[in-house]
Amino acid sequence: MAAWSYLVVGLFLPLFPLSMVFNLLFARVSQPLARAVLLLAWPLTGLGLLHKLGADVPDPVLNWALATSALYAVRLLVLRELGTWTGFLATSLWALLWIPAHEGFELADIALDALGFSAPLVLLVLITVLLNRRLGGAYAGISGGLAASLPRLSVGLIICLLAAVATPPFPGFFSLLSVLMLASPVNMVGLLVVWLLWSWAAARLIQGFVVGARAADSSLQDISRPVSWGLAMAFTALLVTGVLLTGDLL
Amino acid sequence: MDRLILLLPALPLVSALLIHLTATTLRQRVARISQVASLLTFLLAATLLGLSLSGDAPALHRVGSHWGSLLFDPLSVLMAVVISGISYIVHVYSIRYMAEEPGYARFFILLDLMTAALLLMVAAGDLIMLLLAWHVIGVVLYFLLGQDTRSHTAYRYAFWTFFTYRIGDLPLVLAAVLLYQAFGTWSLPEIFAHIDATPGVTTLLGLPLTETVGLLVALAAFARSAQFLLHTWLPYTMEGPTPVSALMHAGIVNAGGFIINRFAPVYIHTDDALHWIFLVGLVTSIIGSVLMLTQNDIKKSLGYSTMGQMGFMIMECGVGAFSLAIYHLIAHGLFKGTLFLGAGSVINEARRSDNVPKDDLYTFIVERQPARHRQPWLLMAAITLAVPVVVFALVHWLVAGDFFQKQGAIVLLFFGWVTGAQLLFSTYRMRTQNLWRTVSMIVFSFTIVVVGYTLISHVFDLFLYPDRDMPLRLYAAAGVDLAWFLTFMILVTAVIVLGWLLTYYSDRRQRYGKTRPGHHWMNFYALVSREFYIADIYSWLTRGLLRLAGRLNVWLRWV
Numbered sequence: 001m002a003a004w005s006y007l008v009v010g011l012f013l014p015l016f017p018l019s020m021v022f023n024l025l026f027a028r029v030s031q032p033l034a035r036a037v038l039l040l041a042w043p044l045t046g047l048g049l050l051h052k053l054g055a056d057v058p059d060p061v062l063n064w065a066l067a068t069s070a071l072y073a074v075r076l077l078v079l080r081e082l083g084t085w086t087g088f089l090a091t092s093l094w095a096l097l098w099i100p101a102h103e104g105f106e107l108a109d110i111a112l113d114a115l116g117f118s119a120p121l122v123l124l125v126l127i128t129v130l131l132n133r134r135l136g137g138a139y140a141g142i143s144g145g146l147a148a149s150l151p152r153l154s155v156g157l158i159i160c161l162l163a164a165v166a167t168p169p170f171p172g173f174f175s176l177l178s179v180l181m182l183a184s185p186v187n188m189v190g191l192l193v194v195w196l197l198w199s200w201a202a203a204r205l206i207q208g209f210v211v212g213a214r215a216a217d218s219s220l221q222d223i224s225r226p227v228s229w230g231l232a233m234a235f236t237a238l239l240v241t242g243v244l245l246t247g248d249l250l
Numbered sequence: 251m252d253r254l255i256l257l258l259p260a261l262p263l264v265s266a267l268l269i270h271l272t273a274t275t276l277r278q279r280v281a282r283i284s285q286v287a288s289l290l291t292f293l294l295a296a297t298l299l300g301l302s303l304s305g306d307a308p309a310l311h312r313v314g315s316h317w318g319s320l321l322f323d324p325l326s327v328l329m330a331v332v333i334s335g336i337s338y339i340v341h342v343y344s345i346r347y348m349a350e351e352p353g354y355a356r357f358f359i360l361l362d363l364m365t366a367a368l369l370l371m372v373a374a375g376d377l378i379m380l381l382l383a384w385h386v387i388g389v390v391l392y393f394l395l396g397q398d399t400r401s402h403t404a405y406r407y408a409f410w411t412f413f414t415y416r417i418g419d420l421p422l423v424l425a426a427v428l429l430y431q432a433f434g435t436w437s438l439p440e441i442f443a444h445i446d447a448t449p450g451v452t453t454l455l456g457l458p459l460t461e462t463v464g465l466l467v468a469l470a471a472f473a474r475s476a477q478f479l480l481h482t483w484l485p486y487t488m489e490g491p492t493p494v495s496a497l498m499h500a501g502i503v504n505a506g507g508f509i510i511n512r513f514a515p516v517y518i519h520t521d522d523a524l525h526w527i528f529l530v531g532l533v534t535s536i537i538g539s540v541l542m543l544t545q546n547d548i549k550k551s552l553g554y555s556t557m558g559q560m561g562f563m564i565m566e567c568g569v570g571a572f573s574l575a576i577y578h579l580i581a582h583g584l585f586k587g588t589l590f591l592g593a594g595s596v597i598n599e600a601r602r603s604d605n606v607p608k609d610d611l612y613t614f615i616v617e618r619q620p621a622r623h624r625q626p627w628l629l630m631a632a633i634t635l636a637v638p639v640v641v642f643a644l645v646h647w648l649v650a651g652d653f654f655q656k657q658g659a660i661v662l663l664f665f666g667w668v669t670g671a672q673l674l675f676s677t678y679r680m681r682t683q684n685l686w687r688t689v690s691m692i693v694f695s696f697t698i699v700v701v702g703y704t705l706i707s708h709v710f711d712l713f714l715y716p717d718r719d720m721p722l723r724l725y726a727a728a729g730v731d732l733a734w735f736l737t738f739m740i741l742v743t744a745v746i747v748l749g750w751l752l753t754y755y756s757d758r759r760q761r762y763g764k765t766r767p768g769h770h771w772m773n774f775y776a777l778v779s780r781e782f783y784i785a786d787i788y789s790w791l792t793r794g795l796l797r798l799a800g801r802l803n804v805w806l807r808w809v
Contacts, residue, residue: 020809071802
């Protein structure tokens with residue numbers, strides 16, 4: 001496969017610094033629906049291209065991909081804005097898809113793993129919108145104490161973040177497991193460290209948003225019961241499809 | 251009938267769901283749902299234990315085809331009874347204790363989720379279920395410790411716990427992947443059968459599979475059971491509600507001992523893994539005990555006491571006494587749970603009366619007033635050294651005559667002897683009306699404890715490992731070359747005797763006002779009181795990484 005092909009694929013299955021293109025685009029697109037489409041379609045486009053080109057992925061590209069994932073995982077630790085955080089996490093997650101691609105893959109299987117990584121991020125976009133509407137922004141630390149002032153939304157945010165960082169039994173966990181099965185020993189350890197960094201970043205974000213005294217603005221309205229039920233249904237669907245499809249329970 | 255094990259984690263899960271659905275209408279009455287569910291769970295676990303005791307063979311019950319199975323075996327049902335029992339007590343205690351706290355329903359939901367995850371962990375029949383439960387326990391504990399969402403401090407230390415648990419998740423995931431890659435199955439019984447058939451299988455980089463998996467599982471256990479260097483979270487997590495502390499110290503922290511037992515069929519094929527486990531356990535028990543003694547905060551002292559106990563439990567696994575570790579974790583769990591749950595009443599009682607017993611023991615230990623008249627030291631030394639060893643040898647000889655052939659049993663006997671000797675040594679100069687009566691009582695209670703401990707551990711061994719070959723193979727795997735063993739024993743004996751002499755010497759000098767703490771001693775004290783600076787080093791590393799992340803983001807313009 002020619003070098004230029006990697007450059008093109010590297011835009012969609014992020015390789016640093018090409019990964020900056022996606023993050024720039026994600027930051028510029030403010031429409032939630034467009035962001036959701038971007039999150040679902042971006043890695044699938046990359047996988048489709050890679051499959052079409054059909055050549056072996058050399059080891060240096062694999063190491064580059066893992067380094068990209070680690071770089072974004074480290075940078076994730078200090079991010080406070082939920083939208084940017086989502087983009088960085090997506091970059092870190094999708095870079096790992098090079099590993100199954102390196103081992104030769106069935107497009108359907110790896111696409112399922114990509115969706116397993118991306119689906120919780122779509123819900124995170126929705127949560128970002130809900131936070132923006134109430135607080136004017138989704139910055140951890142600035143608007144703390146949401147557990148007291150917006151308890152339902154806080155629960156939604158927490159579950160969403162846990163699902164996004166591949167906590168079992170959400171689909172990301174099974175996708176990560178299937179990637180792990182194909183990784184070399186060194187990459188396996190690297191991958192697990194990246195996973196640890198995601199959890200750390202998520203915990204920092206949770207503490208920034210949820211913990212603290214009740215917000216001074218008493219006019220804050222929590223999400224309505226129907227929205228809350230909608231979120232619950234979405235999480236359940238995510239969980240069930242994750243266990244059955246990416247988890248391959250049956 | 252043993253298929254009922256599938257209901258074990260389901261009951262608390264259903265309870266959590268019901269509480270969530272009815273919280274707004276039932277308000278504080280939701281706790282009753284949780285209480286009833288936890289009682290039913292306990293009764294179910296007890297029924298399953300009864301079935302196992304009555305001779306029902308171990309069985310694997312599946313929900314899915316690739317994974318999703320629960321294992322009915324002596325270890326899982328015994329642990330299920332312990333967990334559900336402690337969970338029930340914690341539920342009952344929490345109903346009133348948490349009544350005035352915000353997030354009452356949330357607390358019971360989390361408590362039920364934790365019970366379900368713990369039950370899933372002990373009954374997991376495959377690696378995916380085990381990983382799932384292992385991971386979820388850390389997540390739920392994080393939120394239980396951070397029950398007070400207003401407290402940044404509570405969340406800070408809850409995060410320490412979460413992060414250490416996540417570190418412990420990683421080696422277990424790695425072990426699971428290696429086992430799957432080697433045998434193509436997630437099922438634990440199938441994996442153990444494969445290992446028994448082909449123990450010499452190698453894995454990544456040509457490393458022996460059993461040794462590698464054994465060490466990875468041990469690492470996971472170390473993080474969960476607060477072993478040295480992965481222990482900092484334990485003494486600092488006292489910001490959480492008392493019932494959570496009780497559950498954590500009585501149940502969750504013991505998971506290390508359980509997981510090592512679960513992988514016993516792997517450890518019988520290892521060469522060095524159990525030696526490393528012993529070493530880590532030994533270091534942890536010593537450091538935990540030293541730190542416990544130097545704390546001036548009672549809660550941190552309790553935390554380090556648990557660390558020392560966990561070290562001892564891991565050490566028991568390291569010498570091959572696997573079932574003894576299970577007995578230890580149960581005994582410690584009940585003891586520590588009682589301490590935490592009773593702490594409030596004790597404090598309340600202390601406000602009314604100091605409750606200090608003005609008896610010989612108090613005068614001697616607390617007021618440090620020894621007797622003027624001493625017994626002949628040679629006689630007392632002989633009693634101190636001889637009585638414990640005679641008691642231990644007799645009891646073990648009665649229970650299992652061949653114990654002298656097991657190095658692990660001898661190591662544990664040695665520790666028992668040292669403890670017993672110290673107990674008797676401390677009575678030597680006690681001011682009492684009748685010293686011989688006191689010494690007799692101490693020897694009698696010591697004998698009861700030793701008989702109970704030995705008999706119960708023997709019964710545990712028979713129940714948990716009905717294949718009598720298994721404990722022998724575990725002891726064999728834990729054994730070392732005789733020359734090394736003797737060197738180690740002599741070294742440890744020398745250290746202990748030296749310690750006793752030093753204590754005696756310094757006690758005498760102090761009594762006659764001849765000592766002032768030396769420079770080195772003060773340095774050592776400073777080191778211990780700062781808990782060896784381990785938490786400070788971790789904080790420094792963390793700050794460094796966060797600073798680097800911040801700089802990277804600035805350089806790369808946040809994209």
